[in-house]
Amino acid sequence: MDIAERVKKLRKELNLTQYQLAELVGVAQNSIQKLERGDTKNPRNIEALARALQCTPEYLRFGVGESGNDNVTAGPLTRATAPLISWVQAGAWSEISEIKAYDADRYMCPVNCSDSDFRSKSARYKHGA
Incomplete structure (x- = not known):
């Protein structure tokens, strides 16, 4: 169909x-x-x-999912990923390029962001992510 x-x-x-x-x-x-x-x-x-x-x-x-209303709703559209960095990394004001891609956990981000964006652990815990 x-x-x-x-x-x-x-x-x-x-x-x-x-x-x-x-x-x-x-x-x-x-x-x-x-x-x-x-x-x-x-x-x-x-x-x-x-x-x-x-x-x-x-x-x-x-054709995936249900056609009718149920208790499941779609989450926000994911536009990019952002690395999660520590307080030390965030406070050091270093370039994001100094953090190797494989050294940082990446999280889905519902807003447009560039490769230079990051998310600190405090923001993660504050917003409940």
Whole structure:
């Protein structure tokens, strides 16, 4: 089953017309029609479409996960990783290049960050990460 079939199936399960779904998503009805016909493979408004169809964007795109509401929600989008450094490393104000990539534990970061970013252990414990 591809995205077109999943969208159509969920729309019909919710007793929505293409026009009603388009209104919920904030697009024109012909956008929904193109999506269900298979002309659109990767819609730009996948999050709004998933909300309107009461499923996850991952389910729409890949068919993974549940199509219905459950007690599991997706976490933040991971954009990069940042190394975890000690108080000593953070207080020494040394260049991040002095910390070898294999010497530092790396943690997923939900915001854009560069190779020069780091996270200190105090921030990790403070935020409960």
